[in-house]
Amino acid sequence: MEKIIDEASNCLNCKNKPCSTKGCPLGNNIPQFIEQIKQNNYKEAYKILSETTVLQGICGRICPHAKQCQGSCIRGIKGKPISIGELETVAFDAVLEDDDSLLNCYQEEIRKNKTNKKVAVIGGGPTGLTASAFLARNGVQVTIYEKYDYLGGLLVHGIPEFRLPKEIVEKTVKKILRLGIEVKYNQQLGKNIFIKDLEKQYDAIFLSIGANKSSKMGVEGEELEGVIRRQRTFRIQTTSRLQR
Numbered sequence: 361m362e363k364i365i366d367e368a369s370n371c372l373n374c375k376n377k378p379c380s381t382k383g384c385p386l387g388n389n390i391p392q393f394i395e396q397i398k399q400n401n402y403k404e405a406y407k408i409l410s411e412t413t414v415l416q417g418i419c420g421r422i423c424p425h426a427k428q429c430q431g432s433c434i435r436g437i438k439g440k441p442i443s444i445g446e447l448e449t450v451a452f453d454a455v456l457e458d459d460d461s462l463l464n465c466y467q468e469e470i471r472k473n474k475t476n477k478k479v480a481v482i483g484g485g486p487t488g489l490t491a492s493a494f495l496a497r498n499g500v501q502v503t504i505y506e507k508y509d510y511l512g513g514l515l516v517h518g519i520p521e522f523r524l525p526k527e528i529v530e531k532t533v534k535k536i537l538r539l540g541i542e543v544k545y546n547q548q549l550g551k552n553i554f555i556k557d558l559e560k561q562y563d564a565i566f567l568s569i570g571a572n573k574s575s576k577m578g579v580e581g582e583e584l585e586g587v588i589r590r591q592r593t594f595r596i597q598t599t600s601r602l603q604r
């Protein structure tokens with residue numbers, strides 16, 4: 361932990377925070393969460409990250425930091441950038457065993473924002489999970505319809521264990537579901553669930569069905585055991601009556 365606090369102490373807490381504004385697609389408040397790590401306050405660091413993401417432990421491990429936040433870090437101009445991904449991972453892992461950590465951050469907000477709106481989220485991969493969590497935090501009743509008998513999508517079957525341990529995905533999913541989200545497994549759009557039926561039951565439908573079929577590279581040996589292709593694209597579409 362001393363090494364982590366030393367690393368956090370190297371952050372300059374830059375006023376214009378290019379790591380966040382230029383480097384992070386989510387706009388995570390990077391200097392502010394690092395400031396909490398400096399003060400040995402990991403729960404508060406986790407809470408700050410939760411304002412903009414619910415996949416802290418996953419982003420910390422698999423985001424292309426060198427191109428994004430760390431690639432924009434002022435420290436990197438003349439030397440080594442701050443290890444932002446590692447610090448993010450530490451903030452998540454500090455609350456790893458606490459299933460209610462995310463709920464505790466937003467219990468009050470959920471109570472205050474309670475609505476009678478209902479949203480169906482089709483697909484429980486990273487996009488669907490993120491949308492579900494932010495909707496639930498805004499008082500919406502969310503039901504995820506998932507094709508498989510597990511959540512996580514590509515995070516589970518598209519990223520090898522050495523890059524992203526399944527345990528981290530499971531714990532992240534558990535925290536998200538504790539926000540009061542219902543899940544229906546083994547539900548496939550066009551097979552046993554249909555938009556026309558869901559439209560009658562929900563105020564909005566969020567389609568996050570992903571793009572699970574990867575394209576072939578067309579090179580010899582790509583089907584051999586141990587050869588891993590990474591999938592990169594997600595298809596996102598919404599239909600919404602929430603504004604009506």
Ligand code: SF4
Nearest residue numbers: 371372374379433434
């Ligand atoms: S750019 Fe680097 S040094 Fe500046 S606030 Fe962000 S992480 Fe800290």
